[in-house]
Amino acid sequence: MFTKKHIISMRDFSKAEIDVILKKAEELEPFAKGKKSNLLAGKILALLFYEPSTRTRLSFETAMKRLGGETINMISPEASSASKGETLADTIRVVSEYADVVVLRHSKEGSARMAADVSSAPIINAGDGAGHHPTQTLLDLYTIKRESHLENLSIALIGDLKYGRTVHSLAYALSLYGAKISLVSPEQLKMPDEIKSDLRKRGVDVSETTKLEDVISHVDVLYVTRIQKERFPDPSEYQKVAGTYRISAPLLKDAKDDMIIMHPLPRVDEIDADVDATKHARYFQQAFYGIPVRMAVLSLVLEAR
Amino acid sequence: MKKELRVRPIKNGTVIDHIAAGQALNVLKILGIVGRTDAVVSAVTNVPSKAMGKKDIVKVEDRELAPHEVDKIALIAPSATINIIREYKVKEKHKVAPPNMIEGVVKCANPNCISNTKEPVTSKFTVDKHEKGVQLRCVYCERIISENIVEHLF
Numbered sequence: 001m002f003t004k005k006h007i008i009s010m011r012d013f014s015k016a017e018i019d020v021i022l023k024k025a026e027e028l029e030p031f032a033k034g035k036k037s038n039l040l041a042g043k044i045l046a047l048l049f050y051e052p053s054t055r056t057r058l059s060f061e062t063a064m065k066r067l068g069g070e071t072i073n074m075i076s077p078e079a080s081s082a083s084k085g086e087t088l089a090d091t092i093r094v095v096s097e098y099a100d101v102v103v104l105r106h107s108k109e110g111s112a113r114m115a116a117d118v119s120s121a122p123i124i125n126a127g128d129g130a131g132h133h134p135t136q137t138l139l140d141l142y143t144i145k146r147e148s149h150l151e152n153l154s155i156a157l158i159g160d161l162k163y164g165r166t167v168h169s170l171a172y173a174l175s176l177y178g179a180k181i182s183l184v185s186p187e188q189l190k191m192p193d194e195i196k197s198d199l200r201k202r203g204v205d206v207s208e209t210t211k212l213e214d215v216i217s218h219v220d221v222l223y224v225t226r227i228q229k230e231r232f233p234d235p236s237e238y239q240k241v242a243g244t245y246r247i248s249a250p251l252l253k254d255a256k257d258d259m260i261i262m263h264p265l266p267r268v269d270e271i272d273a274d275v276d277a278t279k280h281a282r283y284f285q286q287a288f289y290g291i292p293v294r295m296a297v298l299s300l301v302l303e304a305r
Numbered sequence: 306m307k308k309e310l311r312v313r314p315i316k317n318g319t320v321i322d323h324i325a326a327g328q329a330l331n332v333l334k335i336l337g338i339v340g341r342t343d344a345v346v347s348a349v350t351n352v353p354s355k356a357m358g359k360k361d362i363v364k365v366e367d368r369e370l371a372p373h374e375v376d377k378i379a380l381i382a383p384s385a386t387i388n389i390i391r392e393y394k395v396k397e398k399h400k401v402a403p404p405n406m407i408e409g410v411v412k413c414a415n416p417n418c419i420s421n422t423k424e425p426v427t428s429k430f431t432v433d434k435h436e437k438g439v440q441l442r443c444v445y446c447e448r449i450i451s452e453n454i455v456e457h458l459f
Contacts, residue, residue: 009447087424108417110445114426131446194449247356 006116009132015176026298032291040069046099065296080095096121122301137169139293143286154183156215159225161191175202217254248272320388329361343350379403385446418446
C-alpha cells in the first residue's frame with residue numbers, strides 16, 4: 001500500500017516504499033512503449049516549470065499521456081503570474097484546485113516542500129534548485145534493478161561528488177540496499193565528509209579514490225556525472241579537472257562483462273561516443289526508464305489520494 | 306570556611322545554570338538582553354563544576370523565562386538548567402531539552418532556501434542530538450547547521 005501524498009525528497013522514503021514504486025514501474029513499462037492504457041483517463045497533470053528542462057518535462061508529459069491522462073502547462077515563467085509578483089504559494093493553491101497532480105521545478109531549494117504544505121493536490125518535485133530531484137533517483141534505481149541488480153551492488157560514482165546532489169540522493173537511496181560505493185573524484189570535488197559519515201553509519205562500504213583505473217575492473221555500475229564548469233570560481237581550475245574522467249571504449253577492456261555505464265545526461269565529454277555502441281552503455285536506456293518510473297509515481301500518488 | 310559566592314543570590318528572576326563554558330554571552334544574545342533591557346544581568350564564565358569541569362551561569366533579575374526562550378537556549382546550551390527564583394527561593398527548576406522541531410527561531414544558512422524568500426514560510430528545522438551538541442536540518446532545503454547556531458538566530 002502506497003500512502004505518500006507527495007514526492008519531495010528521497011529521505012522521505014523507506015526501502016519498502018521505493019520497492020513499491022519500482023514494482024509499479026515494471027508493471028507499467030509495456031505502456032511506456034506504446035501499449036494503450038486508460039489508467040489515468042480524466043486526470044489532469046499541471047506542469048509548473050519555473051526553470052528550463054527538456055527531458056524531465058517531456059518525460060512527465062509523455063508518462064501522463066501514455067496512461068490516458070492530460071496535461072496543462074504554464075507557457076513560461078515570464079508570462080505567468082509570478083512575473084506580476086504572485087508568490088509561489090498562491091500559484092500552487094490556485095493550480096492545485098485545477099489539476100489532480102502538480103509537477104514542480106523551481107529555482108529555490110525547499111520550494112517543493114513548501115508547495116506540498118499549501119497544495120490540495122499531490123506535488124511531485126522535479127528539481128528544486130540545487131536540491132532534490134527524486135524521480136531522477138528513482139529512475140536511476142530502476143535502471144540498476146532492470147539492467148544490473150540492487151542487492152549486493154558495487155557501484156562507482158564518478159565526477160562532481162561535492163556539489164552534485166543527484167549522486168548524494170542516489171548514494172543515500174543505495175544505502176537502503178547495502179551497496180558498496182566507490183567514490184571517484186578530483187580532490188576539489190570530493191564528497192562532503194558529513195555525507196560519507198552518514199553513509200557509513202547506514203552500513204555502506206565507502207571507499208575513495210581519484211583514479212578511475214582503481215575501480216573500473218571490479219564494479220557492477222559506473223555512474224558518471226558531468227563536472228559543471230559554473231562550480232569553479234577560477235576557470236583554470238576547471239580546465240585542470242575537466243578532462244579527468246573521460247570514459248572511452250579502450251578504457252573498458254578490463255571491465256566486468258556485465259558492467260553497465262549510467263549517466264543522468266546531458267553529457268559533455270565524460271563519455272566518448274565510441275562507448276555508445278559497447279555492451280556497457282545504458283544511459284539512453286536509463287533516460288527511457290524515466291517514463292515508466294514517472295508513470296508509476298503519477299499513478300501511485302493519484303491512487304493514494 | 307564559608308563558601309564564597311561569586312554572584313550574590315537574586316530575589317526574583319531566572320538563574321540559568323550548567324551552561325557549557327563560554328556560552329554565557331551567547332545565551333544573553335538569545336534572550337535579547339544585550340542593550341535592550343534595564344534588568345540587572347550577571348554572567349559568570351568558567352566556573353569550576355563537578356559535573357562539567359567548567360560551566361557558565363547567567364542570572365537575570367526580575368524576569369522569568371518564557372518557554373519559547375527556553376527552547377532557544379537548548380540549541381546552544383543543551384545541558385542548561387533553568388531556575389525560576391521568587392523571594393530568594395527556587396520555585397521552579399527544569400532542565401532545558403532541545404525540542405524535536407523548532408519553528409521561527411533559526412534562519413536557514415542557505416541563501417537559496419525557500420524559507421529565505423518573500424514566500425509565506427516560517428523557518429522550520431528538525432533537531433538531532435549528537436556528540437557535540439545539536440544539529441539542525443532545514444525541513445525545506447535540508448541544509449544542516451551544526452556549528453555556531455547562535456549566528457543563525459533571527
